[in-house]
Amino acid sequence: MRKERTIYFILRTLLQGKTSYWNLIRENDTVLPEFISTLKELVDGGYVAADEEGLLYLTEKGKEYAEKLGIRAYVDPVCDHCKGKTVVIKEEYKPLYEEFLKIAKDRPKAITAFDQGYVTPEDTIRRVLLMHRFGDVENKRILILGDDDLTSIALALTGLPKEILVLEIDERLINFINKVAEERGWTNVKAMTYDARYPFSDDIQRQYDTFVTDPVETVKGISLFLSRCIQGLKGEGSAGYFGLTHIEASRKKWHQIQRNLLDMNLVITDIIRRFSDYALENEDIVKEDLNFRVYTEAPVKVNFPDAYFYTSNMYRVELIGDPKPIFDGKVEWERDLYLDDEAYVTAEKESHE
Amino acid sequence: MRKERTIYFILRTLLQGKTSYWNLIRENDTVLPEFISTLKELVDGGYVAADEEGLLYLTEKGKEYAEKLGIRAYVDPVCDHCKGKTVVIKEEYKPLYEEFLKIAKDRPKAITAFDQGYVTPEDTIRRVLLMHRFGDVENKRILILGDDDLTSIALALTGLPKEILVLEIDERLINFINKVAEERGWTNVKAMTYDARYPFSDDIQRQYDTFVTDPVETVKGISLFLSRCIQGLKGEGSAGYFGLTHIEASRKKWHQIQRNLLDMNLVITDIIRRFSDYALENEDIVKEDLNFRVYTEAPVKVNFPDAYFYTSNMYRVELIGDPKPIFDGKVEWERDLYLDDEAYVTAEKESHE
Incomplete structure (x- = not known):
């Protein structure tokens, strides 16, 4: 079927x-x-x-x-203006976008050891605008677990949040965000080292209104990331945002993930299809290293990517009561946490042989 | 919170x-x-x-x-073109919309005994285009449980579906749809009487690719409607569409409903906020009968509605395996099936006293 x-x-x-x-x-x-x-x-x-x-x-x-099969010419009804992403960078938000571009051009490049790419700057600004639409930015304390996309900086540029805390494992990103915050005089923005294997320290628990994360796409990994995130949330009405793809997460995997979300006391309030385009093809790393399964197992000879093929769907979730993390204590960073058989872009060929 | x-x-x-x-x-x-x-x-x-x-x-x-509280002037980032609904009625689809308007103007008016309103014609066409985008219309057998919005006619006008079956309780709608189908020579469109208290007859079970419904907003009622709908679906990959509001369904109710969806073997693939506007304020019935709780309990004196206040969010769900209905046999049509304490628009005042 x-x-x-x-x-x-x-x-x-x-x-x-x-x-x-x-x-x-x-x-x-x-x-x-x-x-x-x-x-x-x-x-x-x-x-x-x-x-x-x-x-x-x-x-x-x-x-x-x-x-x-009776398939006829298709006229795509998706809105040309917002590309089906529901929000646009209107005139009033252009300066925000321009400023973000200026800062982001000096960002540390993505490296394979951590991740293969990040969301386009345009879609990062869109994400912030979407969060603002849904009332999760202004005067909010925002927790970001993993910030490849520099959402922290886009949020800080709006001047709206009360506080932004970034928890990251990549020192280069931590240093970059803290340097920008210092230069701009953002005393309410801080990035610090964090390894998702460990639970949050007490001073982070139950302090935040909103979380943002871009988790690995295994059921176990995403459930761990989200368990950590919700430990940071205040309670009912606190919200979170994360992306989930089609290409590395089957509908069956989505189903398992959704079950875990509900078990964590989260309700899914929005799922916007193809909200984020990942700028993989601009990455030197991808051009140099064609060993990912999406290349190696292609049934025809293919060129370098000419389209944003790695896209993700935007989830918004909201706590309906106290957070109920599935993972509570320390976990071992084992392979099944970050890789499964559906990982064809983020995993290299040999790792599956 | x-x-x-x-x-x-x-x-x-x-x-x-x-x-x-x-x-x-x-x-x-x-x-x-x-x-x-x-x-x-x-x-x-x-x-x-x-x-x-x-x-x-x-x-x-x-x-x-x-x-x-630090709230500042808000610039709404929602796309002005599609109003955040992701799809638009492009030039190529205008004739479809015009034709639909022509047919729908003679439709039976909504009456209180069944329902208080229906989706605007524009949003009904959008729904059909959304379904087409997601591959659930062309050459598909489509089952519609309750068709206040005349989605059947909008779908038939595209010429794309293989078959459309409408199950309805309102004889006036059944007669209207069948009359239009006869006039237009649509031999693949049929409307028939059905009462959701009863399970589907054998010839309807496991025959359809796509369902559309607009269920009552109690946990029990929606679970019954969706249980019936999925009994009609073929299996893995078959999909369904329905609306769910904020104003008569709290986040806690959404959470319970989502749990039931997952239990039925459905995964939620899309939730598009405020996709459908309901044309309540055009209904004579609403203007004549101001006894609904949304009026009677308003804390200020209010006029007739000047905005689409009754809106719903569009859910798309997909089967990840065989359908697993929660309700299987006959049920009694009891009050808790279609009314709960969150029904302020669809319930009259005295019914709660």
């Missing part, structure tokens, strides 16, 4: 014209192992082929198949 | 200028009993007052309070 959906999205996108492997991933909502095996079947069956530039297209056989 | 949120939204909205009771409801995300009691406290405390036209404003004391 779900495979039919994957095939449908591939054919519908290709009916619009030639496109790259990366854009096909972007336009699907299927976890990568399934997407790749389905695309491989279509290629092996002679329905889909790649031209010399690595662009994919429907063969005559493929076109007949699409016609047989 | 949550009350602070309600106060924040009231003050932030009023800082933008005078506005109606109805618009304040629209701009909040709080269940009505809580919203009304909070507004009442602000009115009784002398922070908020109503002018002779029934518009609410911040008194001097109210302005000082907002300043003390």
Whole structure:
């Protein structure tokens, strides 16, 4: 059943014209192992082929198949203005965006040891505006667990939060955020070392109104990150934001994660599809190291990414009572915490062999 | 904690200028009993007052309070183009919308005995476009449980679905939909009588790809409606759409409903805030009968609604395996199925006394 959906999205996108492997991933909502095996079947069956530039297209056989399935030309109804992301950077918020760009250009580059990329500056500002829309920024104490995207700086630039605390493991980011805060005179912004294996210290517990995090996409890992985050929240009405992808998290995994959210006393208030584009393709690291499974297992020869193929959906959650973390004490940083079989972008090939 | 949120939204909205009771409801995300009691406290405390036209404003004391809380002028970042609804009726879809308007103007009027209103025609078309975006319309067999909004007709006008079955309790709607289908020669569209107290007949079970419903907002009622709907679904990858409000469903109720969704083997894939506006204020029935609690318990004298105050959030859910209905057999149509203490718009005053 779900495979039919994957095939449908591939054919519908290709009916619009030639496109790259990366854009096909972007336009699907299927976890990568399934997407790749389905695309491989279509290629092996002679329905889909790649031209010399690595662009994919429907063969005559493929076109007949699409016609047989009754798939017609698709006009995408997604809003061109906000790209379906619900909020836009209006005139009044342009200076915020410009200022953020100026600061972010000097940011430490992403390195493989920690992560492979970060959200585009535009989408980081959008996230802050979304949080503001939902009443989670102004006069709030905000806790950020992992800040690759520099959300702390975007938030501080609005001048709205009461306090911002960043907990990070990457010293370079900690130093960068603290340096910017000092230069700007932001006395209410602080970044400090934190390793998610350990519970929060007492002075962080039950102090914050809002959390932001971008967790690893294993059920165990995300549940650990969110358990830590909610330990920092005051209680009922406190809210949190995090991203979850389709390409490294199947619908079944989403289901397990959602169950854990509810068990933690969180209600899901919003899920906005494809809210965040990750700027992976701008990263030298990706261009130098093509050993990730999304490349190595592609059924056709592919070029460097020409589209934001790694996107995530924005979750907003809210506490309906006291926080009920699933993980409470110290945990061992074991492999299953940050890697599972659906990790095709954030994991390298050899690690699965 | 949550009350602070309600106060924040009231003050932030009023800082933008005078506005109606109805618009304040629209701009909040709080269940009505809580919203009304909070507004009442602000009115009784002398922070908020109503002018002779029934518009609410911040008194001097109210302005000082907002300043003390540090609330500043708010620029709404929501996309003006799609109003944060993610999809728009583009040029190519205009004829669909025009045609739908032409048909819908002769629709049976909503009556209290069944329901108090329906979604605006524009938002009904948006819903269909959203479903199409997510791959749930083209060549799909679609089941609609309750069709006040005439989603069946909007879907049929696209020419995309394989089949549309409407299950309804209101004979007038059934006759209207079947008459339109006959006039237009839509042999794949059918409406028939159905009472949600009874399980589906065998020929409806496990036949459909997509369901659409607009359930009553009690935990029991929504769980019954969705149990019936998923009995009609084929299996993994089949999807469903329904609306859930803030004003008659608290975050705690959302939490219980979400738990039931997961228990039914559904994963929540999207929640789009304020996707549907209900055209209550155009209904003669509402203007004639001001006995609903949203009127009778308003802390100030209010006029007829001047804003879409009754809005709902759009849920998309997807089966991750076989359907697991919570309700299986026949149920008694008891009061707690369709009314609870959060029903301030769909319930009349005397029914709670």
